[in-house]
Amino acid sequence: MKYLLMIYENEKIWESLSQEETQQILGEYAVFTESIEKSGNYIAGEALEPTPTATTVRIREGKRLTTDGPFAETREQLGGFYLVEAKDLDEAIAMASRIPNARTGSIEVRPIMDYSKNMG
Amino acid sequence: MAPLPSILEQTYRADYGRIVATLIRVMGGDFASAEEVVQEAFEAALQQWPRDGVPTEPRAWLLRAARNKAVDRVRRGVRLGAKVEEMEIVARLEQELATAPDGADWQAHPDDTLRLLFTCCHPALAEDIQVALSLRTLCGLTTEEVARAFLVPPATMAQRLVRAQRKIRDAGIPYVIPQMDALTERTRGVLHAIYLLFSEGYAATEGDALLRVDLCAEALRLARLTRALLPRHGEVAALLSMLLLHHSRHRARVTEDGGLVLLDRQDRSKWDAAEIAEGVAQLDAALALGSFGPYTLQAAIAALHAQARSPEETDWEQIAALYQRLSKLSPGPVVELNHAAAVAMAKGPEHGLALVDDLEASGRLTSYHLLPAARAELLRRLGRWEESATAYRRALALVRTEPERRFLQERLHEVLAGTPTTD
Numbered sequence: 001m002k003y004l005l006m007i008y009e010n011e012k013i014w015e016s017l018s019q020e021e022t023q024q025i026l027g028e029y030a031v032f033t034e035s036i037e038k039s040g041n042y043i044a045g046e047a048l049e050p051t052p053t054a055t056t057v058r059i060r061e062g063k064r065l066t067t068d069g070p071f072a073e074t075r076e077q078l079g080g081f082y083l084v085e086a087k088d089l090d091e092a093i094a095m096a097s098r099i100p101n102a103r104t105g106s107i108e109v110r111p112i113m114d115y116s117k118n119m120g
Numbered sequence: 121m122a123p124l125p126s127i128l129e130q131t132y133r134a135d136y137g138r139i140v141a142t143l144i145r146v147m148g149g150d151f152a153s154a155e156e157v158v159q160e161a162f163e164a165a166l167q168q169w170p171r172d173g174v175p176t177e178p179r180a181w182l183l184r185a186a187r188n189k190a191v192d193r194v195r196r197g198v199r200l201g202a203k204v205e206e207m208e209i210v211a212r213l214e215q216e217l218a219t220a221p222d223g224a225d226w227q228a229h230p231d232d233t234l235r236l237l238f239t240c241c242h243p244a245l246a247e248d249i250q251v252a253l254s255l256r257t258l259c260g261l262t263t264e265e266v267a268r269a270f271l272v273p274p275a276t277m278a279q280r281l282v283r284a285q286r287k288i289r290d291a292g293i294p295y296v297i298p299q300m301d302a303l304t305e306r307t308r309g310v311l312h313a314i315y316l317l318f319s320e321g322y323a324a325t326e327g328d329a330l331l332r333v334d335l336c337a338e339a340l341r342l343a344r345l346t347r348a349l350l351p352r353h354g355e356v357a358a359l360l361s362m363l364l365l366h367h368s369r370h371r372a373r374v375t376e377d378g379g380l381v382l383l384d385r386q387d388r389s390k391w392d393a394a395e396i397a398e399g400v401a402q403l404d405a406a407l408a409l410g411s412f413g414p415y416t417l418q419a420a421i422a423a424l425h426a427q428a429r430s431p432e433e434t435d436w437e438q439i440a441a442l443y444q445r446l447s448k449l450s451p452g453p454v455v456e457l458n459h460a461a462a463v464a465m466a467k468g469p470e471h472g473l474a475l476v477d478d479l480e481a482s483g484r485l486t487s488y489h490l491l492p493a494a495r496a497e498l499l500r501r502l503g504r505w506e507e508s509a510t511a512y513r514r515a516l517a518l519v520r521t522e523p524e525r526r527f528l529q530e531r532l533h534e535v536l537a538g539t540p541t542t543d
Contacts, residue, residue: 001292003292086292087292087294088292088293088294089242089244089291089292089293089294090293090294090296090298090302092292093244109291110291111290111291111292
């Protein structure tokens, strides 16, 4: 199965880190990414620019509404993601718990919809 | 063919959980479909047994019927260009049917129910739904019964159960006993489910008495398996201890005509000495592991009862102290009620009555028959007959089970006649 591991964290904490601390975490990310590439679980992964760069688009009554900022103001913001292949939820959870920001933020694990299954 | 429905009902109560557990494994973790084919198998039995006679091995017959239906269902569901995994399930099912003799699954996979329990208690499911799902799937309780246990409307419970089953399938929650590191995370739910499973067998008084013994035995079996799986977990030992100590009294709890016998009137020679000894040993093991959780406290209370040679020798002071600790650790009105009863025994009925009155004034437990029943009992002991009768009547209006109703009715008559029994 494919799972999206969504990395949520408080952006303010990230901003408050020293350059050294930032480097340390980025290093840990590199190690983690390499390990899931080697194990064959990695499909894709990216970090996102912070929420001030976000734009939200809605169509209402046929009209497009474009607004500044993310969909909802929350304590933690989506900061990046991994798309992985895992044999079940337990394997995906095990990977999620190795993501560096699991220690400070939270990782949401969501299965990717399998159309062939859900059409049946 | 009069006894047929009762044979079927008995098999349903005793084996439903195991048959479903096996089918879930065979069908690759599809809870909803497994439940449906098992239901269909029971429906088939209802039609065929009156015509062809009851098979010598009813559970094996049902298991095979359910597997046949599973094969049909999976075959029908497989479309052109089906995925490899679906083909694999069909192949595995067909092979199982060709090779497995009747009933062999129980010998081959004794852990199916444990696997089911750990899957139902996956931390990706909310804790109350873990337990609800375990009761529904393992004990074959109806959605209505589970809803009643959780005090929610049946429609709400049905919706939650369906959502949980769908999550197990769609989020890929595996049907396995997890590895060590993930095990402890799930123990809370597992222990709670085993506890409720036992309670359902031990305290519920609907239907056939035999089925309850089976539920208790199954809960004990699961507790032992979990204990073997987690030897360093004190609360597991404590739960096993508590179940053993309660179970040791089961022969003394009911009269021959199914009436209820309270602890102080039980024939203690009918208590199972071997189970008491094992229960006490498990309690010692829990304490040695440094466990002082809610199950340890309850096991300690049960051990004090079990070790008293007569009601008079019971150490009520210590029991009252343990209940007080328990009410701090896992607060709840039922624990408070038990505490009040213990205080009444240790210090006198008027002390217990004060606590019961506080509890009643708090407005909790308004629909729980044991609150007015406890009040009635204390008033009876204080010789306040009229108030006692009023409280017994209130308890009778709330009571749901027949033996308890009979017991309360007898007490009410005694109080009304002014010839109360002495303890």
